[in-house]
Amino acid sequence: MTPWRFVFVADMQPGSPRSFRYNPSWRENWREARRQILELEPDLLLVGGDLTRDGSLHRFELEEMKADLDALPFPVHVIAGNMDTGNKHTRVAGTFRGPGQCSDIELNVTSEQLQQFAAVFGPLWWTFEHKGIRFSGLADGVVNSGLPEEAAFWNWAEKQLKGAPPAGHHIWMMHSPPFLDRPDEPSWDIRDPAQYRNWYFSVDQPGRARLLNLFRSTQATRVLCGHVHLFHAVEAEGIRYVIGPATSFVQWVGRWPDARAELGFLLFEVHEQDLREIYVPLRRVHQIPGYGPGGHPSPDHRDYSLAWEPSSLSKRQGENRL
Numbered sequence: 001m002t003p004w005r006f007v008f009v010a011d012m013q014p015g016s017p018r019s020f021r022y023n024p025s026w027r028e029n030w031r032e033a034r035r036q037i038l039e040l041e042p043d044l045l046l047v048g049g050d051l052t053r054d055g056s057l058h059r060f061e062l063e064e065m066k067a068d069l070d071a072l073p074f075p076v077h078v079i080a081g082n083m084d085t086g087n088k089h090t091r092v093a094g095t096f097r098g099p100g101q102c103s104d105i106e107l108n109v110t111s112e113q114l115q116q117f118a119a120v121f122g123p124l125w126w127t128f129e130h131k132g133i134r135f136s137g138l139a140d141g142v143v144n145s146g147l148p149e150e151a152a153f154w155n156w157a158e159k160q161l162k163g164a165p166p167a168g169h170h171i172w173m174m175h176s177p178p179f180l181d182r183p184d185e186p187s188w189d190i191r192d193p194a195q196y197r198n199w200y201f202s203v204d205q206p207g208r209a210r211l212l213n214l215f216r217s218t219q220a221t222r223v224l225c226g227h228v229h230l231f232h233a234v235e236a237e238g239i240r241y242v243i244g245p246a247t248s249f250v251q252w253v254g255r256w257p258d259a260r261a262e263l264g265f266l267l268f269e270v271h272e273q274d275l276r277e278i279y280v281p282l283r284r285v286h287q288i289p290g291y292g293p294g295g296h297p298s299p300d301h302r303d304y305s306l307a308w309e310p311s312s313l314s315k316r317q318g319e320n321r322l
Contacts, residue, residue, distance in 0.1 A: 001272045004131060007037050009265040010048030010175070010226025011246035013083060016061050017308035019054055021292020026053070026248040028286040033247040033265055034068075036280060040267060044074055044130060046137070048226035048244060049081025049175030056086045056113045062120040077128075078121050080139040081175040081226060085113040087296065088176065088200065089145035094190040102298040104190060109141040114149050124149065125156055132168040133270065136160065136218070140174040143207035154210070161217050169221040169275055177225040177243050178203045178211050180255075183236050197252060201228050215239055221275070224266075228252055231260040231279055242266070247282065 014027035037045065047069070052061040062084065069076045082088065086109030093103040117139070118124050124139040138157075142150040179185050180202050187208075188199035203211065215223055222240045229246035230253070245264045253261045264281040291306050 001132075003269060003271050005040060005042040005270070006044045006046065006130075006268050007040060007042045007265055008046045008048060008173070008224050008242075008244050008268065009033060009037065009247060010244050011050040011081070011229055011248055012047075012065075013050050013053040013246075013248040014065070015053030015290075016058065016064065018060065018310075019058060019292070020302040020304045020306060021053070021290070021294070021297075022308065023053075023248075023290035024288040025286040025290070028288065029247045029263060029282060032282050032284050032286070033263075034072075036283065037265065038072070040280075042074060042267070044135075045069075045072065045076045046135070046171075046173055046224065047076060047078040048173055048224055049079050050083045050226060050246075050248075051078065051081065052084050055084040055117070056082075056109075059116055059120065062117060066120050077126070077135065077137060077173075079137040079173055079175060080114070080117045080121075080124060080141060082109070082141060085109050085117050085139065085141050088141060088203075089147075090190055092190055094196050094199070095193055102296055106298070107296050109145060109147070111147050111149060114139065114142065114147070125153055127160060131270065134168075134170040134218075135173070136170070137173040140176050140178075140203060140211070143211065144204050157210075157214050161214065163218070170219050172215055172218075172220050172223045174211075174223065174225055176203055176227045177201065177241065178208050178223070179236075179241075181234070183208075183212055197255075201252070212237075228255070230255065231262070231264070231266075232256050232258070233277075242277070245279070245281075 012030040014030045015022045051065045055061040087107040089108045090104045093105050127136040142153050180198055187204040188195040190199045220239050222242060225243050228243050229251045231245040233240055233242045244266050247263050250261045262281045263285055264279060267278040267280050269276040293301050
C-alpha cells in the first residue's frame with residue numbers, strides 16, 4: 001500500500017468586513033493554514049465546522065467559504081458548526097451571559113439555518129470510502145433539538161447501522177465533542193455558571209448515548225471534533241476521540257492539563273498497518289485589530305454601520321437575519 005495523507009481542520013471563522021464584526025487576524029490565519037495544507041498535498045480535506053464567523057446569519061459568508069474551498073485541488077468534505085447554523089438547542093436559558101448577550105434560547109439552531117447551510121454545502125450528513133477508510137460526518141447541532149432534521153438524521157443513522165462493516169478505519173466527524181472527559185459524564189446544567197462551558201461544549205443525553213452507540217456499532221476508530229479551540233484527545237471504548245485545534249483563536253486554556261493551546265490543524269498519514277496523527281501548528285499567527293462585539297450578541301448589538309465594506313446589511317440592521 002502506498003502511504004497517503006488527509007487533513008482535518010476546524011474553527012476557521014474568517015468572518016467578513018461586510019459584517020457587524022470582523023477580526024482580520026482570523027482570515028489571515030486561515031490563509032496561512034490553507035497555504036500549509038496545500039504544501040502537504042493531501043488526498044482530501046475534512047472540515048469540522050465553524051467555517052464562518054456568522055454564517056448562521058449571513059449566507060454570503062457560507063458562499064465565500066464554499067468558493068474558497070472549491071478552489072483547492074483536492075476533495076473537501078464539510079460539516080456544519082454552531083457559527084454556521086446556530087447553537088446547541090436548549091429549552092432553558094443559561095445564566096452565564098455577558099453584556100449585550102442573548103439568552104441561549106434565542107441562539108438555538110433552526111431548520112432555516114440548517115437548510116441554508118445545506119443549500120450551499122450539500123447534505124448535512126454523509127459517508128464515503130477512500131482507499132480502505134470509511135469517512136462519515138454529521139451536523140450534530142440537530143441532536144436533541146426536536147427539529148425535523150433530527151428525525152431525518154436518526155433515520156439515516158439507522159441505515160448506517162445496517163451497512164457493511166467498514167474496511168480498515170472508520171473515521172467520524174462532528175463539530176461538538178460528544179463528551180469532555182468520559183462517556184458517562186452527566187449532562188451539564190446550563191443554569192449553573194460553573195457548568196456552563198461544559199454544557200456549551202458537549203452533547204447532552206439522550207442524544208449522546210445514541211451517538212456513541214452509532215460510533216460503536218459502525219466500528220469507528222476515531223471521532224474528530226472541533227468547537228473547543230484546543231487540541232485534546234481521549235480513548236474510550238476502543239475509539240479515539242480527538243478535539244482538533246482552531247486556526248482562528250484559542251479559548252478555554254487550562255481545561256485539560258495535557259491540551260495544546262496553539263493554532264493549527266491535524267495531518268493524518270495512512271500506512272499499511274498504521275494511522276498517524278500529527279499536530280501541525282501555524283507557522284505564523286496574525287494579530288490585526290478588527291471591530292465589533294465577540295460572543296453571541298443580541299440583535300440590538302449588531303451594528304452594521306461598523307462594517308468596513310458596504311453592503312445592504314449596513315443600511316438596515318439585521319434585515320438579513322433568519
